Amino acid sequence: MRPSSERLKRGPRHQATRRNDVKKTLLYLHDGRSVYDEFFIGFLKEHYDVHFASFSRAGVRRVSERTGVSVHHLPEMPLELRVHDTVRGMALTGFRTAVLGATVRSIRPDVLLACWATTYGFYVSASGAGPYGLMVWGSDVLVQPRYIPVRAFASRALRKAERVFLDSDVQRRAAIGLGCEPGRIVKFPWADLGWLLKMKVEKDMVRSGLGIPHGCKLVVFDRRHDPIYDPTTLVRAAAIVVRAHPEAFFLIAGEGRLTGRLKDMASELGLGRNARFTGWVERPRLAEYVASSDIYVSTSLSDGTSASLLEAMALGVPPVVTAIPGNLEWVLDGVNGLVFERGDEKGLASAVTRLLRDEVLRASLGERARATVAERADWRRSSLLFLQGLRDVEAARER
Numbered sequence: 001m002r003p004s005s006e007r008l009k010r011g012p013r014h015q016a017t018r019r020n021d022v023k024k025t026l027l028y029l030h031d032g033r034s035v036y037d038e039f040f041i042g043f044l045k046e047h048y049d050v051h052f053a054s055f056s057r058a059g060v061r062r063v064s065e066r067t068g069v070s071v072h073h074l075p076e077m078p079l080e081l082r083v084h085d086t087v088r089g090m091a092l093t094g095f096r097t098a099v100l101g102a103t104v105r106s107i108r109p110d111v112l113l114a115c116w117a118t119t120y121g122f123y124v125s126a127s128g129a130g131p132y133g134l135m136v137w138g139s140d141v142l143v144q145p146r147y148i149p150v151r152a153f154a155s156r157a158l159r160k161a162e163r164v165f166l167d168s169d170v171q172r173r174a175a176i177g178l179g180c181e182p183g184r185i186v187k188f189p190w191a192d193l194g195w196l197l198k199m200k201v202e203k204d205m206v207r208s209g210l211g212i213p214h215g216c217k218l219v220v221f222d223r224r225h226d227p228i229y230d231p232t233t234l235v236r237a238a239a240i241v242v243r244a245h246p247e248a249f250f251l252i253a254g255e256g257r258l259t260g261r262l263k264d265m266a267s268e269l270g271l272g273r274n275a276r277f278t279g280w281v282e283r284p285r286l287a288e289y290v291a292s293s294d295i296y297v298s299t300s301l302s303d304g305t306s307a308s309l310l311e312a313m314a315l316g317v318p319p320v321v322t323a324i325p326g327n328l329e330w331v332l333d334g335v336n337g338l339v340f341e342r343g344d345e346k347g348l349a350s351a352v353t354r355l356l357r358d359e360v361l362r363a364s365l366g367e368r369a370r371a372t373v374a375e376r377a378d379w380r381r382s383s384l385l386f387l388q389g390l391r392d393v394e395a396a397r398e399r
Contacts, residue, residue, distance in 0.1 A: 025049045025109045025110050027053060027107050027109035027112050028041060028053070029112075029114045029124065030052075030054060031054055031116075036190060037059075038066050041067045042067060050069040051107055052071045055096060074096070076096075093122070096123050100124060112124065112132040113132065114135070116137055117134060118153045119153075122154070131399075134158065134165065135164075135165045138171065138302065138303055138326075141171055155179045158179055162396045163186055164186065165389060167187065168325070186386065186388075190305065191305075191379065193314040193379065194379060196287060196314040196315055197373075199291055206291075210251065210289070212249050212251070217249065218294050219249070219251070219297055220296055220297070220317070221250065221298070221299070222286060224254050225255055226257050227258065230300065231256075231258055232265065233348060234250070235252075235265045235266055236269070237345040239270065240345065240346065248356060249275070251275075251278065253279075253289060254279075255279055262277070287315070291317070293317055295352055295355050297319075300324060300326075303326040303327065305330065314373045314377075318338070319331055319365075320352055320355065321338075322339065330376075335365075338355065339351075
């Protein structure tokens with residue numbers, strides 16, 4: 001059950017690094033499919049000799065290509081289970097726990113960092129791999145624990161973790177409710193916004209490149225097309241908006257399980273000339289799209305501190321977001337954005353229409369949104385908290 005390694009394997013360089021104490025070794029465990037895996041690994045490379053391990057072959061390939069760190073594809077049981085990912089993960093728990101334990105013993109990391117409480121966090125907690133840090137990503141404490149068997153997985157991972165890294169008060173409350181000791185929690189916004197606060201974009205050029213007609217008011221959506229982000233509400237609201245404001249144009253970035261359905265809905269609702277689906281977009285290019293828009297929309301049903309929301313705010317784009325706790329930690333209705341109730345396409349359409357009609361309000365909310373994140377989302381401060389938490393994990397592993 002030894003893991004296969006791609007690109008760099010544990011060899012002389014890894015051993016020399018440990019012997020000369022140039023950099024300590026950190027093992028990062030996740031599926032590797034998020035741009036924020038790249039963000040965190042890129043940051044951690046500056047301080048550690050980073051290894052990445054995952055059961056996702058696509059994630060291993062992506063992280064290898066985009067970060068250049070040592071990667072390890074963890075073998076799966078040769079059994080195909082055509083069920084939901086969560087159910088499949090639970091069915092394979094014993095095997096994955098054994099594989100992960102063997103991987104940790106092989107790499108012997110100074111710091112062990114697992115992502116997602118109900119999967120890698122639980123596997124590590126059950127493997128006897130020693131003290132670890134746990135990164136909570138949102139649904140692993142806010143949604144999945146509603147199901148009793150999964151709740152037990154999340155609870156164990158949180159109770160056993162030396163440090164728990166999360167990004168919002170709503171996640172903090174959920175983690176404590178699942179048994180995490182408050183003193184082990186490290187909370188900070190998961191975003192480096194400095195480059196966005198300085199970003200300058202030729203909006204007309206970006207819009208022209210996207211084929212957006214001149215004079216349109218651009219509304220952007222950049223969450224995954226999955227049920228938890230409720231993109232169907234966006235499309236229904238868009239249809240309401242364009243009937244009253246044919247100059248409105250909806251740019252729908254990203255992809256996911258619902259992409260095909262969303263395109264069909266857009267066609268059925270007559271949005272053909274007022275909407276464009278971009279598919280998956282690289283982060284720098286996506287930032288250009290958001291910076292060139294007039295309004296940012298998020299229809300999430302559940303979330304912590306949304307990094308994409310903070311990025312839009314950093315770019316001075318007024319947000320229209322659901323009134324969920326994670327969003328309300330950052331957006332105050334009528335002050336630095338507008339809010340609407342979950343699943344309420346009419347409420348969303350009304351908020352977007354209000355901003356389309358009021359240029360002064362759009363500018364005011366955008367300026368205040370930018371000021372909010374400039375003041376509260378300082379990555380230099382957040383990164384110090386992150387590194388101190390990792391040092392605490394390292395110290396626990398040395399004991």
